Structure formats: C-alpha cells, structure tokens
Amino acid sequence: MRPPLMIFAAGLGTRMRPLTNTCPKPLIKVAQQTLLDRALKLGRQAGLHPIAVNSHYLPGQIAAHLDGTDVAISEENDLLLDTGGGLRAALPMLGTGPVATLNPDVVWTGRNPLAALANAWDDRMEALLALVPLERATARVGGGDFDMDCDGRISRKGDFVYAGAQIIRTERLTEIPDKVFSLNRLWDLMIADGTAFGLIHDGGWCDVGRPDAITQAEAMLADD
Numbered sequence: 758m759r760p761p762l763m764i765f766a767a768g769l770g771t772r773m774r775p776l777t778n779t780c781p782k783p784l785i786k787v788a789q790q791t792l793l794d795r796a797l798k799l800g801r802q803a804g805l806h807p808i809a810v811n812s813h814y815l816p817g818q819i820a821a822h823l824d825g826t827d828v829a830i831s832e833e834n835d836l837l838l839d840t841g842g843g844l845r846a847a848l849p850m851l852g853t854g855p856v857a858t859l860n861p862d863v864v865w866t867g868r869n870p871l872a873a874l875a876n877a878w879d880d881r882m883e884a885l886l887a888l889v890p891l892e893r894a895t896a897r898v899g900g901g902d903f904d905m906d907c908d909g910r911i912s913r914k915g916d917f918v919y920a921g922a923q924i925i926r927t928e929r930l931t932e933i934p935d936k937v938f939s940l941n942r943l944w945d946l947m948i949a950d951g952t953a954f955g956l957i958h959d960g961g962w963c964d965v966g967r968p969d970a971i972t973q974a975e976a977m978l979a980d981d
Contacts, residue, residue, distance in 0.1 A: 758807060759875055761805060761856055762857045763811070763859070763962075764783075765785040766781065766812055767811040767812050767833050767957070769967070770785075772966045772967050773862075775968075776968055777814075777936055778801055779815075780818065783796070785971070785974060787864055787965060788975050788978050792861040792863050792965060795817075799869055799871050799872060800857070802869055803857075803869050807827070807829060807858055808829070809828070810831070811831040811846070811847060812830055812831070812832055812833065813837045829847075829850040831954075833846065837839060837940055839939050840841045842935070842936055842938050842942040844927065845933075851908075853927065854926075855876065855924050855927070856925060857922070859871065860920050862964070863960070863963065863964060863975040865901055865962055867960015870887045871922055873887070873956060877956050880903070883925065883947040883951045884923060884954065885924045885954045886920075886953070887955075887957075888903060888905065888911075888918065888919060889917065890916060890957070893962065894925075894964065895963040895964065896964045896965070898966075898967075900901040900916075901914075901915050901918055902918055905957075909954045909956070911948060920930055920958050925943065932946070942953065961977045
C-alpha cells in the first residue's frame with residue numbers, strides 16, 4: 758500500500774525565530790538541504806503519490822520553491838487550520854483513502870519512515886504512528902507522548918515520542934465540527950476504539966524545532 762502524502766508546511770515556526778522572521782521553517786536548511794526538500798525526498802523514495810503541501814506563513818516562498826514540481830499546494834491564506842483542519846482541507850488533492858502525513862521539521866537517519874509505515878499498514882488500523890523512544894529523541898523538549906502494548910496499540914502517556922510521520926484514515930475527519938483542530942482529536946477517538954497503532958523508528962531522529970537543533974541534526978547526519 759502506497760498512500761498519498763500530506764506535508765504540513767503551514768506553521769508559523771515561532772520556536773525557530775529569529776531564523777523564521779523572514780523564512781518559513783520548511784525552507785530552513787540542514788546540511789545544505791531545506792527541511793521541505795528532505796521531506797519530499799522521503800515521500801518520493803517511498804513511492805508515495807500524489808504529494809500535497811499546505812501553506813500559510815510566507816506562502817509565496819513555499820510556492821516559489823515548489824514551482825515547476827508536481828507537488829500540490831493547499832493554501833490556508835486566511836486561517837491557519839492546524840493539522841486536522843489542514844488535512845481535511847487538502848483531501849480533494851489526496852483522495853478518500855488512508856493518507857500519510859509528515860512533519861518536515863524532523864531529520865531522520867536509518868530506514869525511510871514512510872516506507873516502513875506503508876509496509877507495516879494493515880486493515881486493523883485507523884492510524885499507524887512512527888514513534889521514537891524518548892531516550893533517542895534528539896533535541897526533544899519535554900516528555901513522551903504515548904505508550905504501546907505488545908500488539909502495537911498505543912495509549913496516551915508513555916515514553917515514546919510521536920516522530921512526525923504516520924498513516925491515518927480520514928473518514929473520521931467529518932466527525933469534527935470545528936474548522937481548526939489538531940489530529941490529536943482523531944487519535945483520541947482511534948485510541949478509544951483500539952485502532953491506533955505505533956511503529957518504532959530504529960534509526961536516528963532529531964526534532965529541528967529550534968535554531969540550536971540544526972547543529973545537533975547535522976552532527977547526527979554526519980555520524981550516519
């Protein structure tokens with residue numbers, strides 16, 4: 758199964774200031790390559806198609822960067838919709854089946870997380886989240902997000918960090934009446950039904966959310 762891919766590129770990048778005062782965070786470079794290009798490379802290597810990217814903050818720079826490519830842009834010009842609202846707004850570009858989503862402000866080493874998720878997906882699942890143990894979550898600030906049982910089902914509060922990549926069914930997006938909402942709302946519904954699962958990423962992972970994390974990510978890549 759090779760689903761379409763949604764890359765979340767609309768955020769304000771407040772934690773990355775002052776670098777994001779004049780540049781959207783997805784266009785910040787790590788080891789001479791933009792975070793957005795790194796995300797697109799993962800999607801293409803995994804064979805995911807079509808690919809959509811949302812935009813809101815400094816959208817002209819995102820559009821110019823993607824000009825001439827086959828990547829669709831879901832524009833959130835008037836209102837930043839958060840992950841749930843943003844995914845729902847992009848569905849006309851992505852179809853009605855399961856969709857892979859990716860946060861571009863993460864650098865990975867090891868196996869391609871999107872390919873690993875696609876290979877592990879099965880019909881029991883409404884969501885399959887890439888997870889990394891807290892002790893291997895480079896540049897992470899704060900605790901873990903989830904626990905996981907022996908069957909791979911996830912629950913809230915544990916020592917696994919959501920790594921920023923997943924495959925998720927989109928039918929339940931219609932159950933959320935709000936225009937702006939997080940995919941956490943869907944995850945909670947799926948966790949309650951036992952249909953949310955986790956997959957541990959066994960390579961390196963770095964949260965590039967702050968300027969100082971760029972150096973940490975580049976060091977991780979150099980050691981790979």
